[in-house]
Amino acid sequence: xxxxxxxxxxxxxxxxxxxxxxxxxxxxxxxxxxxxxxxxxxxxxxxxxxxxxxxxxxxxxxxxxxxxxxxxxxxxxxxxxxxxxxxxxxxxxxxxxxxxxxxxxxxxxxxxxxxxxxxxxxxxxxxxxxxxxxxxxxxxxxxxxxxxxxxxxxxxxxxxxxxxxxxxxxxxxxxxxxxxxxxxxxxxxxxxxxxxxxxxxxxxxxxxxxxxxxxxxxxxxxxxxxxxxxxxxxxxxxxxxxxxxxxxxxxxxxxxxxxxxxxxxxxxxxxxxxxxxxxxxxxxxxxxxxxxxxxxxxxxxxxxxxxxxxxxxxxxxxxxxxxxxxxxxxxxxxxxxxxxxxxxxxxxxxxxxxxxx
Ligand SMILES: CSC[C@@H](O)[C@@H](O)C(=O)COP(=O)(O)O
Numbered sequence: 001x002x003x004x005x006x007x008x009x010x011x012x013x014x015x016x017x018x019x020x021x022x023x024x025x026x027x028x029x030x031x032x033x034x035x036x037x038x039x040x041x042x043x044x045x046x047x048x049x050x051x052x053x054x055x056x057x058x059x060x061x062x063x064x065x066x067x068x069x070x071x072x073x074x075x076x077x078x079x080x081x082x083x084x085x086x087x088x089x090x091x092x093x094x095x096x097x098x099x100x101x102x103x104x105x106x107x108x109x110x111x112x113x114x115x116x117x118x119x120x121x122x123x124x125x126x127x128x129x130x131x132x133x134x135x136x137x138x139x140x141x142x143x144x145x146x147x148x149x150x151x152x153x154x155x156x157x158x159x160x161x162x163x164x165x166x167x168x169x170x171x172x173x174x175x176x177x178x179x180x181x182x183x184x185x186x187x188x189x190x191x192x193x194x195x196x197x198x199x200x201x202x203x204x205x206x207x208x209x210x211x212x213x214x215x216x217x218x219x220x221x222x223x224x225x226x227x228x229x230x231x232x233x234x235x236x237x238x239x240x241x242x243x244x245x246x247x248x249x250x251x252x253x254x255x256x257x258x259x260x261x262x263x264x265x266x267x268x269x270x271x272x273x274x275x276x277x278x279x280x281x282x283x284x285x286x287x288x289x290x291x292x293x294x295x296x297x298x299x300x301x302x303x304x305x306x307x308x309x310x311x312x313x314x315x316x317x318x319x320x321x322x323x324x325x326x327x328x329x330x331x332x333x334x335x336x337x338x339x340x341x342x343x344x345x346x347x348x349x350x351x352x353x354x355x356x357x
Pocket of ligand 1: 092172
């Protein structure tokens with residue numbers, strides 16, 4: 001059975017509470033936008049694609065319960081609530097990209113006089129509800145493209161050892177995953193020797209979530225502390241590092257979970273190819289480079305406590321950025337559902353229309 005972070009059927013939305021994993025499996029009911037905002041902000045659901053899907057579906061849940069007679073009122077409500085959802089977490093671009101696309105759609109529907117407000121609502125709901133399948137299809141494509149890319153750059157017939165960071169699997173998406181989807185694909189082809197996942201302090205997405213997913217899928221895997229990456233690269237020849245992305249700037253600079261940058265620096269030193277895997281919706285062409293990406297800072301309690309127990313000396317000052325930016329020159333390739341691109345080639349995709357969901 002595959003892990004499901006998001007369950008949605010007939011207007012009922014539930015998300016797996018990732019704060020409780022891996023020890024407890026509990027779903028939280030999402031009754032509308034306010035609940036959606038809170039589960040994203042508290043990181044009960046996390047991962048760039050999952051944030052966008054849950055945010056938009058929380059709006060769908062709310063709209064399904066309302067009856068609209070006036071198209072303008074529907075448009076205004078949609079616009080206000082989507083902008084509110086974007087404010088739940090600032091770094092991942094996916095929620096903002098989805099909001100912009102849906103606001104454009106609602107404006108077009110508003111201008112079309114051939115249907116009523118309720119018909120407009122139904123068309124709008126169809127667009128939101130299609131996001132789950134579109135994300136899954138993108139992930140499956142990323143898995144195939146990424147596995148091909150890793151195999152083709154690996155000399156000889158030996159199986160591949162791959163390192164990943166944070167959690168990019170079923171729990172971070174509608175299913176299958178991006179970087180973890182590539183590892184899944186390599187495993188299903190019988191060419192993966194071993195996956196390594198980092199603990200991913202301070203929130204431990206690697207130890208709690210990726211390790212859980214790898215065990216669930218019976219993929220041979222080993223957990224490392226974040227500080228062990230250089231030692232691993234010296235001890236074992238890795239075929240590649242593959243990570244996800246929260247926002248990729250137009251030049252390929254990539255914001256991802258804190259710690260990604262130091263892994264990329266270490267990979268460069270050891271000659272290990274470093275790949276980013278993400279759907280095109282994670283590329284923000286409006287930002288020329290990574291220095292414009294807003295980095296979310298999280299509460300210091302996430303660093304100073306583990307499972308409710310204080311581990312840091314009381315009174316110490318903390319700095320807790322949730323993401324860092326890996327410069328494009330450390331990135332061997334960006335793996336998307338449209339293919340593999342060198343960072344400098346990304347701009348060629350700017351005008352290519354996103355397949356509508
Ligand atoms: C497919 S998920 C890609 C990224 O969102 C992931 O690597 C990551 O950084 C998640 O951060 P999080 O803070 O857990 O939401």
